Amino acid sequence: MATETKATTKVKSRTLFQETWRRLIKNRGAIVGMVFLILLIAVAVLSPVLFDYETDIIGQNMAEALQPPNAAHWFGTDEYGRDLFARVLYGARYSLIIGVGAVMLGLIVGTILGSAAGFKGGITDSIIMRGIDIFYSIPNIMTAVVIVSLLGTSTVNLMIALAFSCASSFARIVRASVMTIRDQEYVESSYAMGLPTWKIIVKHILPNCLSPIIVQITLLIGTTIISASSLSFLGIGVPAPAPEWGALLSAGRGHIRDASYMCVIPGLAIMFTVLALNLLGDGLRDALDPKLKK
Secondary structure, X not given: OHHHHHHHHHHHOOOHHHHHHHHHOOOHHHHHXXXXXXXXXXXXXXXXXXXXXXXXXXXXXXXXXOOOOOOOOOOOEOOOOOEHHHHHHHHHHHHHHHHHHHHHHHHHHHHHHHHHHHHHOHHHHHHHHHHHHHXXXXXXXXXXXXXXXXXXXXXXXXXXXXXXXXXXXXHHHHHHHHHHHOOOHHHHHHHHOOOOHHHHHHHHHHHHHHHHHHHHHHHHHHHHHHHHHHHHHOOOOOOOOOOOHHHHHHHHHHHOOOOOHHHHHHHHHHHHHHHHHHHHHHHHHHHHOHHHOO
C-alpha cells in the first residue's frame, strides 16, 4: 500500500513537460523524426562553416559537369560542375528558414485572429471567420503565387505569402480552443478581479491551448516546405542561384534521363524532412493527448 502511494505521488509530481517527454520517447517514430531533424538543423547551421558559398555553392567548374555520384562528389555534380552534396546540404538552410519563418508568422497572426473570434464571439467572430473561410476556398499555392507575383521573388516575400495559409489554420485551432475555455470558472474569476481582456487571453487562456498549437506547428512546417519547394520549382520562389531544394529539382528536370540523380536526391531530401516532421507531429499529438495518458 505504501509503495503504491509513493508511486502515485511520484507520477503526480511530474511536470507537463516531463510527462510529455516520457511519453514521447516511447514513440519510436517520433524519436527517429526528432533525431533526423536535429541532424538537419545542425547541418543547416554549420553549412556556412563547412562550405564556401562563392566557390562550393555557386562556383562553376564546367570540366566536372554532370558527374554521377562518386568518391569525390558524393551526390554527383550538376550541369555547371557544382557539387550537389554541398548544394543540397546548404539548401536545408532555405527550406528550414522558410518553413519555420512562415509558420511562426502565421502563428502570430492566426493566434490574434482566433483569440479575438473565439473570445468575443458574435459579430466579431462572424467577420473574422467568414474572411478565413474565403481564404480557405482558394488553393494555398494560388494565393502564394499571387502574393509573390505582386511583391517579387525573394525569401522574405515567399515566407509572407506562405504565412497566409498558416494563419488560417492557426486561427481555426485557436478559436476552437478558446471557445471551450472562455466559460471556465478561473476565466470568470479573472474578469471579476478586473483584469483586462488581453491579459486574460494571454495569461489564462492561450497557455491552455498550447497542445494543439504545438502539434499543428510541426505538421505545418512540413506542408510549408513542400509549398515553398513547389513555388521554387515553378520559378517564383527563392531566386537562382540559391540552392533551395525546389529550385534544385527544377534545374534537374532537364537532365532527368541522363542524370536522374539531380532530381532524385533533392526530392529525397524534401521527402525525408517532411516525413520526419510528420512523425514528430504524430508523436507529439499522442504525447499531449490527455485521453491517451498511461
